[in-house]
Each structure stands twice: as C-alpha cells, then as structure tokens.
Amino acid sequence: xxxxxxxxxxxxxxxxxxxxxxxxxxxxxxxxxxxxxxxxxxxxxxxxxxxxxxxxxxxxxxxxxxxxxxxxxxxxxxxxxxxxxxxxxxxxxxxxxxxxxxxxxxxxxxxxxxxxxxxxxxxxxxxxxxxxxxxxxxxxxxxxxxxxxxxxxxxxxxxxxxxxxxxxxxxxxxxxxxxxxxxxxxxxxxxxxxxxxxxxxxxxxxxxxxxxx
Ligand SMILES: [Mg+2]
Numbered sequence: 001x002x003x004x005x006x007x008x009x010x011x012x013x014x015x016x017x018x019x020x021x022x023x024x025x026x027x028x029x030x031x032x033x034x035x036x037x038x039x040x041x042x043x044x045x046x047x048x049x050x051x052x053x054x055x056x057x058x059x060x061x062x063x064x065x066x067x068x069x070x071x072x073x074x075x076x077x078x079x080x081x082x083x084x085x086x087x088x089x090x091x092x093x094x095x096x097x098x099x100x101x102x103x104x105x106x107x108x109x110x111x112x113x114x115x116x117x118x119x120x121x122x123x124x125x126x127x128x129x130x131x132x133x134x135x136x137x138x139x140x141x142x143x144x145x146x147x148x149x150x151x152x153x154x155x156x157x158x159x160x161x162x163x164x165x166x167x168x169x170x171x172x173x174x175x176x177x178x179x180x181x182x183x184x185x186x187x188x189x190x191x192x193x194x195x196x197x198x199x200x201x202x203x204x205x206x207x208x209x210x211x212x213x
Contacts, residue, residue: 002152003093003209004128004143004172006162007104007111010182010202011086012118017079018043021072035059047072048107048131077113082120089206090123096210101126103146103160105167108132126150137164138171161205165189178212180205 008014022039029035038058042051052068055061061068094100101124104111108129115121126149128142135141147154154176162168163182170192172179181188181195182202188194199205 001209001213002099002101002147002150002154002156002158003206004101004103004146004150004158004160004177005202006137006160006164006168006182007102007114008106009163009184010161010168011082011102011120012114013081013083014114015044017076017081017114020079021075024075025071029059029061031059043072046106047076047110073110073113076110077117080114080117082118083201083203085203086201086206087120087123089203090120093206093210094123096213098209099150099152100124101128101146101150101152103128103137103142103162103168105130105136105142124150125152137167138174140171140175143172143175143177159205159209161199161202161209165192165195169195180208 005011018040022036026035039055042055049065049069052065056065056068090100106129108131111129115127126146128146128149130136130142133145135145144154147158158177159180160168160172160177161180161182163184165188169179169181173193179195180197180199183198197208199208
C-alpha cells in the first residue's frame with residue numbers, strides 16, 4: 001500500500017523552525033521588533049525566492065535577494081525538526097512493506113534541504129516537490145506524479161496524510177486517496193467533505209493506517 005505525506009507541519013514543525021530562523025535573522029541584522037512578524041507573516045504558508053525580493057525592500061536590507069534566499073534555506077533546514085516518533089513510525093511502515101512518498105508544495109532546494117537535515121529523506125521511496133514537477137497540490141497531476149516517483153499507481157490504493165484541508169485533503173479525496181487530516185487543534189473547513197480520519201499528528205495517522213490494513 002502507498003502512503004503519501006505532506007512535509008510542512010505534517011512530518012516536520014515548519015512553523016517553529018520559521019519563527020526560530022526569523023528571530024535569529026532579525027537579531028543578526030539589528031532590525032526592529034516588528035521585522036520578525038513581517039517575515040513570519042510573509043513566509044507563513046510558503047517561501048519562494050521572490051519573497052526575499054519583497055522582504056529585502058520592506059525591511060531595507062542591503063543583501064542581495066539570492067543571498068537572503070540561500071541564508072533562509074540553510075538556516076531553516078538547520079532548525080527543521082521532525083515531530084517526535086514520526087521517524088520510528090515511518091520506519092515501521094517501511095518494514096511492513098508500505099511504499100512511502102512525500103507530496104509537498106514548495107521550491108525543490110528548501111524542501112529537499114529540510115528532508116536531508118532531518119534525515120527523513122532516505123525513508124521515502126519517492127519525493128515529489130511541486131517546484132520540480134510543475135504541479136501543485138491540490139492538482140491531480142501532483143498526486144499522480146508522487147505515486148509514479150514511488151514506482152506506484154494511485155489506482156492500487158493509497159493514503160494521504162496532511163495538515164491542509166484544501167490542498168492535502170480535498171486534493172487527495174478527489175484523486176481517490178484515503179485521507180488522514182493532521183488537525184493540530186483546528187476545526188475542519190466548512191463546506192469541504194470531511195476527511196476519512198482526523199488525527200492529532202502524523203504518528204497517530206501511521207497507527208491508523210497500520211491498523212486499517
Ligand atoms: Mg503542510
């Protein structure tokens with residue numbers, strides 16, 4: 001059976017890593033207090049090189065946007081942390097014969113740097129990053145490519161684990177996958193069909209999937 005996982009705030013604590021990085025960056029440039037929230041607000045959902053063209057301007061930085069992006073990629077990858085127990089859970093799934101994939105929206109360099117820094121990368125049979133394949137979740141093409149990169153087919157049955165109701169859950173449901181929503185204390189989005197299961201984190205989702213086979 002194939003299991004696809006979102007990366008940010010599903011396998012790794014992206015929010016915590018971003019805040020850590022922003023705090024250190026603001027200190028290193030001696031920026032005012034408001035700068036930290038300006039950075040976090042801009043990069044909350046996703047970060048691309050173009051965001052640093054904007055931030056450079058509004059924060060009045062002299063660094064080149066390309067240098068800022070590289071500083072961000074290195075810093076965020078260094079501070080990326082996998083949620084407790086998730087690595088062991090993924091290893092257990094692999095040992096039981098599951099095929100594991102990452103299905104993530106974002107730029108290839110930052111997403112792969114985080115997978116490398118946390119040591120999670122080698123656990124997956126395939127890693128699908130929207131910036132590398134030109135299709136973002138919730139597009140069917142993204143899920144299809146993720147399965148193909150794992151050497152699998154969606155039609156053989158698959159799960160998707162993720163924290164976004166719109167991109168992860170609705171995209172996967174339409175693509176015919178079973179869905180496990182990492183709620184993180186949030187309420188479900190009104191108007192969307194509900195996920196198959198609601199879990200507190202990826203580790204609980206792994207337990208549900210193992211029990212469902
Ligand atoms: Mg996410």
